[in-house]
Amino acid sequence: GQNIDQPTEMTATEGAIVQINCTYQTSGFNGLFWYQQHAGEAPTFLSYNVLDGLEEKGRFSSFLSRSKGYSYLLLKELQMKDSASYLCAVRDSNYQLIWGAGTKLIIKP
Amino acid sequence: IAGITQAPTSQILAAGRRMTLRCTQDMRHNAMYWYRQDLGLGLRLIHYSNTAGTTGKGEVPDGYSVSRANTDDFPLTLASAVPSQTSVYFCASSARAAVDTQYFGPGTRLTVL
Numbered sequence: 521g522q523n524i525d526q527p528t529e530m531t532a533t534e535g536a537i538v539q540i541n542c543t544y545q546t547s548g549f550n551g552l553f554w555y556q557q558h559a560g561e562a563p564t565f566l567s568y569n570v571l572d573g574l575e576e577k578g579r580f581s582s583f584l585s586r587s588k589g590y591s592y593l594l595l596k597e598l599q600m601k602d603s604a605s606y607l608c609a610v611r612d613s614n615y616q617l618i619w620g621a622g623t624k625l626i627i628k629p
Numbered sequence: 630i631a632g633i634t635q636a637p638t639s640q641i642l643a644a645g646r647r648m649t650l651r652c653t654q655d656m657r658h659n660a661m662y663w664y665r666q667d668l669g670l671g672l673r674l675i676h677y678s679n680t681a682g683t684t685g686k687g688e689v690p691d692g693y694s695v696s697r698a699n700t701d702d703f704p705l706t707l708a709s710a711v712p713s714q715t716s717v718y719f720c721a722s723s724a725r726a727a728v729d730t731q732y733f734g735p736g737t738r739l740t741v742l
Contacts, residue, residue: 562736
């Protein structure tokens with residue numbers, strides 16, 4: 521079966537750095553997405569990786585290792601508004617998105 | 630409007646009733662999707678449409694139907710609602726099927742009693 525694993529919940533301090541991991545086992549791989557979802561709102565697109573390596577976008581970076589079936593989302597200079605769930609999704613061989621259950625990130629002052 | 634709209638925002642429904650969730654996008658995207666989101670689970674695809682006039686089944690299609698008469702609208706119908714269909718439903722779209730980023734509507738919170 522297909523599986524996306526993420527930690528259920530993480531806590532970090534305002535101004536710090538946090539890394540959210542995602543491991544996947546899917547039938548094929550055609551890219552990995554990270555989305556942010558605030559409570560009661562829609563998921564919003566953060567990043568896309570299809571090749572190995574690090575993609576940086578402001579305070580957010582995303583890393584991919586296809587050989588290890590592993591990705592992480594790195595958030596720097598954490599702000600209170602970063603409190604949200606972070607969803608990892610993999611596009612499989614049928615080009616469908618397979619979603620993880622999400623990581624709830626709690627930011628403390 | 631810009632983006633994707635969904636209606637209603639929330640609904641409480643008696644089991645056995647028929648319900649249509651509406652989704653409209655103004656981005657001229659070819660592909661549209663319906664997901665359900667349940668606590669502790671990832672988003673699960675119900676149905677999708679790669680282009681107007683075509684639809685396909687996702688991971689959890691039973692009890693749901695869709696139509697895609699034009700580019701902008703993609704309604705989801707529950708023919709006879711059951712309590713297990715209590716969920717938050719998200720509509721999404723992408724410029725092209727399979728290869729482009731999906732963008733989500735605000736969601737519909739549905740409770741079936």
